Amino acid sequence: MARALINVPQKATRGQVIEIKTLISHIMETGFRHDNVGKPIPRNIITGFVARYNGEEIFRADLFPAIAANPFVSFHTVATESGTIDFEWTGDNGFHETGSAKITVES
Amino acid sequence: MGKAKRAHHLTSTWARRALRAFAHPTLLLLALCNFALATEIPLDQRRSGYEDLGRDTKAMQDDDTANPATFGVLDGEAIWNSKVGSANKSCADCHGDAAQSMKGVAARYPAFDAREGRPVDLEQRINLERRDRQGAPPLKYESHELLALTVYLGRQSRGMPIAEATDPRLAPFIAQGRALFEQRQGQINMSCAQCHDDSWGKKLAGNVVPQAHPTGYPIYRLEWQGLGSLQRRLRNCIVGMRAEGYEFGAPDYVALELFLMQRARGMTIETPGVRP
Numbered sequence: 541m542a543r544a545l546i547n548v549p550q551k552a553t554r555g556q557v558i559e560i561k562t563l564i565s566h567i568m569e570t571g572f573r574h575d576n577v578g579k580p581i582p583r584n585i586i587t588g589f590v591a592r593y594n595g596e597e598i599f600r601a602d603l604f605p606a607i608a609a610n611p612f613v614s615f616h617t618v619a620t621e622s623g624t625i626d627f628e629w630t631g632d633n634g635f636h637e638t639g640s641a642k643i644t645v646e647s
Numbered sequence: 648m649g650k651a652k653r654a655h656h657l658t659s660t661w662a663r664r665a666l667r668a669f670a671h672p673t674l675l676l677l678a679l680c681n682f683a684l685a686t687e688i689p690l691d692q693r694r695s696g697y698e699d700l701g702r703d704t705k706a707m708q709d710d711d712t713a714n715p716a717t718f719g720v721l722d723g724e725a726i727w728n729s730k731v732g733s734a735n736k737s738c739a740d741c742h743g744d745a746a747q748s749m750k751g752v753a754a755r756y757p758a759f760d761a762r763e764g765r766p767v768d769l770e771q772r773i774n775l776e777r778r779d780r781q782g783a784p785p786l787k788y789e790s791h792e793l794l795a796l797t798v799y800l801g802r803q804s805r806g807m808p809i810a811e812a813t814d815p816r817l818a819p820f821i822a823q824g825r826a827l828f829e830q831r832q833g834q835i836n837m838s839c840a841q842c843h844d845d846s847w848g849k850k851l852a853g854n855v856v857p858q859a860h861p862t863g864y865p866i867y868r869l870e871w872q873g874l875g876s877l878q879r880r881l882r883n884c885i886v887g888m889r890a891e892g893y894e895f896g897a898p899d900y901v902a903l904e905l906f907l908m909q910r911a912r913g914m915t916i917e918t919p920g921v922r923p
Contacts, residue, residue: 543718545711545712545717545718546712547710547712547713561710561712561713563712563713563715563717565715565718567872568872608869608872609715609872609873610715610718610872612707612713612715614713
């Protein structure tokens with residue numbers, strides 16, 4: 541079952557600003573809803589997202605119930621060296637998902 | 648005092664003016680003919696609901712890696728390739744690569760099924776194939792599995808024009824769909840045509856009324872925070888009219904789907920669409 545979609549440019553030149561886009565499949569249940577007999581539906585959200593470039597943290601986000609289902613997070617970073625960009629999502633009920641993408645940086 | 652003089656005495660100036668206005672030929676004609684006011688949108692003026700989207704929603708639809716419906720497409724591909732049922736067969740075992748064999752299929756559905764003796768939509772076709780070829784139980788309407796399969800199949804027709812129905816057996820069902828589209832219904836007592844043929848482009852509760860062409864179904868609807876079928880969207884509208892909705896899979900829905908697809912014939916499939 542597909543969980544995360546990652547969009548990182550395959551190639552970049554050193555010093556170039558690149559855009560990274562991520563999309564993760566998650567219900568993001570706010571905890572404020574009730575079912576049809578009035579019972580509250582418990583909160584079930586992603587609470588944290590981290591991106592690391594060759595092991596070094598380049599982006600971090602805390603997520604709250606206001607974020608809609610299937611959170612889309614995009615950010616810019618500077619392409620410094622070839623390697624791997626790793627992504628990690630953590631959330632309620634022990635939710636833990638990872639993804640990664642390789643990037644080739646030319647001078 | 649004569650009868651006429653007494654009548655004049657009873658009628659107020661306001662009422663007299665109103666009666667005179669109503670006797671005006673054009674207004675009288677409009678009042679008599681309001682059931683026939685709905686006029687079909689000229690073919691070259693048709694536009695997809697995509698055109699009414701905000702910039703960010705359009706960006707969501709345009710980028711497969713930002714469109715949450717892509718998860719459904721990927722799940723649908725996995726289901727396509729997995730063996731099920733007493734026959735232990737996958738869709739791929741008979742149909743091969745969907746990107747080849749299913750190209751154009753969603754663009755010509757609903758299609759006539761000779762055994763059923765009526766048109767069936769893509770969801771029903773999938774369940775018929777599961778029953779007859781795979782020996783598998785039907786997938787429930789609006790289940791993630793059925794939505795994933797239909798969005799996967801719909802995706803294979805992206806960019807193609809909706810096919811014109813040339814099968815003569817479909818004609819009475821298209822007519823049935825048209826009648827459903829034009830009939831007033833519910834407590835609100837309005838027809839689909841009154842909004843979507845006559846008032847498209849105008850606003851309802853702050854939202855632009857679209858022309859209602861099913862070019863992107865199944866869609867990822869922001870309101871649902873998930874995928875949904877055309878029938879689910881139709882049910883939303885029918886409930887909005889405070890009318891009694893049909894059961895999912897009802898022949899009425901299929902006739903309406905068929906009519907809507909023909910009303911949109913020639914327009915480009917954009918499945919999976921994103922809508923607000």
